[in-house]
Amino acid sequence: MNTIVVLGAGYAGMRAAKKLAHANLDARIILVNRHPYHYEATQLHQIAAGTKEPADVTFDIRKVVSPKVEVLIDTVTGIDQEERRVTLEEHEPLRYDYLINALGFESETFGIKGAEENGWPLVDIDTSLAARHHLEQTLANYRNSHDPNDLHVVVCGAGFTSIEYLGELVYRMPKLVAEYGLPADQINISCIEASPKILPMFSQKLVDWAVGYLKKKGVEFHTSTAITEVRPGAVISNDQEFKANTIIWTTGVRGNHVIADSGYNQKRNRVVVEDDLSLKDHPEEYLIGDISAVPDPESGRLFPTTAQISIAQADTAAANVIARVQGRPTKRFTFKSIGTVCSLGPHVGVAEIDMMGKWKLKGAVVGIVKKIVNDRSVLELANIRTMLEGN
Ligand SMILES: Cc1cc2nc3c(=O)[nH]c(=O)nc-3n(C[C@H](O)[C@H](O)[C@H](O)COP(=O)(O)OP(=O)(O)OC[C@H]3O[C@@H](n4cnc5c(N)ncnc54)[C@H](O)[C@@H]3O)c2cc1C
Incomplete structure (x- = not known):
């Protein structure tokens, strides 16, 4: 009997396991995930701003997957491609005939000094909750410290995650001001972005509307401002200094570090795959979601890292594993947004x-x-x- 191992129960892994289970294969299907719950990564900014609770954006994996899928809660530490083995923190290594690798994203610091130590990333429930608690404690601390920087928040980056976080933050801030008795006119929220454009995936008219909306709510935008260092209490851009005791780090993502640790040929922990999403020299292995780098034949660039694309890739990868088990040819990944x-x-x-x-x-x-x-x-x-x- 074949063993199919799926790594990660994010958008890509959950969907792949669901599709594999529906195929009624004579195979063992094992889904490995670090936590017993799935979290909706697309709503982490709400956890970080405190407009949603973890229970609103998580569900128990075992309660929703088919009984045909064995769920193994553990942390993947490495993948031995030659031996077809996954090593785990607490269990014995897992041998596989087919692997669907969907280990997802991590925060990207681009090597900027101090970003990891002094910025709060939003990459999972724990980091998003930590960012929220830091924000709340820092604002509350103002009553004792009277340090104006306790009332300053800097959001680094102006892509999707940053803008969605800012939207939640300006929505919640009046409630925090009232709760902690803060001087509303001294709250300062800044967004710092290296590129001249905010939300590059949207038309200029919509960008202008979004920026206008956030500015009206008090956000200051600093575009064409490359961050050169993050210090405790300050974001530095060459000779400019933006002081804030809460620094949210949402400049971008890279793939999971297990990819580089396992010796894959990768760039920022993302691996270029074949057009059926398998790996060139390992057709038994599929990489999907934010760890895969899939060229878009239409634009000539890589597909962006999104939940929507991760789910579509899971459908293709699961169908291709099923096809291979049944001795049929695989199909190309196509995507229509x-x-x-x-x-x-x-x-x-x-x-x-x-x-x-x-x-x-x-x-x-x-x-x-x-x-x-x-x-x-x-x-x-x-x-x-x-x-x-x-x-
Ligand atoms: C705030 C925010 C808003 C977003 N908004 C949107 C949006 O509106 N639309 C959209 O399409 N995309 C959005 N995205 C992007 C989207 O969330 C990602 O593209 C998507 O989560 C990628 O899915 P994935 O399954 O590849 O990885 P992930 O969602 O990262 O899932 C990976 C899974 O693997 C597990 N895991 C990680 N490491 C290990 C390990 N070593 N061992 C075991 N398990 C492990 C994780 O716990 C997780 O369950 C947003 C992202 C963020 C952060």
Whole structure:
């Protein structure tokens, strides 16, 4: 009997395990994940800002996967491709005939001095909760310290995660000000970005609307401002200094460090795969989600790292493993985006939707669209009951 091992129970791994289970293969399917729960990484900014609780964005993996899938809770420490073995922190090594590797993303510091030590990344539930507690404690501390920097927050980067975090932060800040009795006029929220453009994936009109909305809520944007160092209490850009006792580090992501540790040919822990998502010299191995680097034949660039693409890749990888077990040819990965939604707090946002026509949306309607997107994702990974319980 073949053993199929799936690593990581994020968007890609959960979806792949679900698809494999539906195929009724005569195979052992093992899903390995560090935690017993799945978390919706697309909502981590809400945990970090304190507008959602971990229970709102997590579910128990064992409760939703098919009984055909064995769930093993452990941390993967390495992959021996020649021996087809996964090494784990607490269990004996796992041997596989097919591997679907979906170990996901980590924070990217681009080697900037002090970023790791002094910035708060949002990469999982623990780091997002830590960022939230630091923010709350620092604001509360102002009453004793009267240090103006306790009221300053700097968000590093102006991509998706940064902008969505800022949206939640400006939504919650008035409540924090009231709760801790803070001087509202001394709260300072800055966003620092190396590139001249914010949210490069959106049309200029929508970007202008999003920036205008956040500026009205008090956010200061500093574009074309490359961060050169992060110190305790300050972000440095050449000769400029942005003082803040809360520094959120959301400049970008790289793949999981297990990739480099295991000796893969990688760049920023992402591995270029074949057009069927398998590895060139190891056709029994598939890399999907944020650890895979898949060239988009249309744009000539790599597909971006998104949950939407991770789920689509999981469908292709699972179908290809099933095809190989059954002795059929594999198929190419193709992807048609249904659009991009960026929330600016729980109730508004901007979106470009490519479904039944092309739509450019802004304002409250996007709050509803975002909710539909989140619900749909839970449905794709788990089931309708889990989706309803999350509402
Ligand atoms: C705040 C935020 C907002 C976002 N918004 C959007 C959005 O609106 N739309 C969109 O499409 N994308 C969005 N993204 C990007 C999206 O979340 C990622 O592209 C997606 O999570 C990648 O899925 P994945 O399955 O590859 O990895 P992950 O979601 O990172 O899952 C990896 C899994 O592997 C587990 N794991 C990691 N290391 C180990 C180990 N050593 N051993 C065992 N298990 C391990 C992790 O615990 C996790 O369960 C957002 C990301 C963030 C951070």
